[in-house]
Amino acid sequence: MPTILSDFLNELQVPHTAGASDRAFHSMPFTSLFGFSRLLASYGIDSRALDLTDRTKLADVPAPFLARMKDAFVIVTDISPDGRVSYLAFGEKRSQPIDSFNRDFTGTILQAFPTPDSSEPDYRRNRLMEGAAKAKKVVLWVCGALLLLCGFISGRLWHNPGAVALVAVDIAGIMVTWLLTLKSLAIKNSRADRICAVLQEHGCDHVLENKASTFFGIFSWSEVGITYFSVSTLILLLFPQSMPLLAVLNACCLPFTFWSIWYQRFRIHTWCTLCVITQGLLWLQFGAYLWSGAWQGVGGICLLNFIPAVAAYGFNLMAVNRLMNYIKSRS
Known part of the structure; x- marks a missing residue:
């Protein structure tokens, strides 16, 4: 399952590979806003942390952004005009009224501001390696299918x-x-x-x-x-x-x-x-x-x-x- 960093980069439409992003996320000693900020900076993405003492202003924050809940971080992907929050939690798409969301929301968010130049370090090399890894899986399945077919026919x-x-x-x-x-x-x-x-x-x-x-x-x-x-x-x-x-x-x-x-x-x-x-x-x-x-x-x-x-x-x-x-x- 992709990490929250990979999911966030997907929402930000920043070029990256899942493998390298997941490794970068797991390199954090512990999950924190400071850790996320440093990781995003390595991708050329500026970020800003906000503490919303007035939870009603959450609807004014442009999505996507990271929101800190009582037990984890989630990615808010959209807040509809009728006050429904759509977000990603543990890789799953969820949605609930903003009042229900605010019960577990701590008030802390992290905004990210990618630019056209924002990208994963060594993105081209990582993408080539990721493509090679996928190709190896395909070759493995094809070889397995051929062996199965040969055994099926010879027997x-x-x-x-x-x-x-x-x-x-x-x-x-x-x-x-x-x-x-x-x-x-x-x-x-x-x-x-x-x-x-x-x-x-x-x-x-x-x-x-x-x-x-x-x-x-x-x-x-x-x-x-x-x-x-x-x-x-x-x-x-x-x-x-x-x-x-x-x-x-x-x-x-x-x-x-x-x-x-x-x-x-x-x-x-x-x-x-x-x-x-x-x-x-x-x-x-x-x-x-x-x-x-x-x-x-x-x-x-x-x-x-x-x-x-x-x-x-x-x-x-x-x-x-x-x-x-x-x-x-x-x-």
């Missing part, structure tokens, strides 16, 4: 509708558990926040903070989930003949879904929407295995066949866990 999975459904469920599982992983790392993601709010506001956060969100305190269930769906997808695409083995492993996961729903409903009385979706995907995966006919080949599985599969899951789980711990240690 001749398109002949089996159940296998096609299985690939779709696995990809959905990777996406959902990826959002859960971001939540576990306390990384803000608007898409994850919107999905989590479907069943209960902040429900995902409460569940993931609970001790039961980890496997014996060693691995988080989000790590287990993203490992399970990603490795299952790779095995399915590279070794489609292993589908019966994957069906058995999927069946072994199903009892966990009952425990997870029971625990959320009766123990902590909190719903994690992403967790519930993950449980649903495990059952959809089970249905896809039935549809594909994978269970017909279960009788030919040898116990030795499980060794490389379990090793693949274990290796990836350990790698994901070490990566997660590294990210947490750096944050």
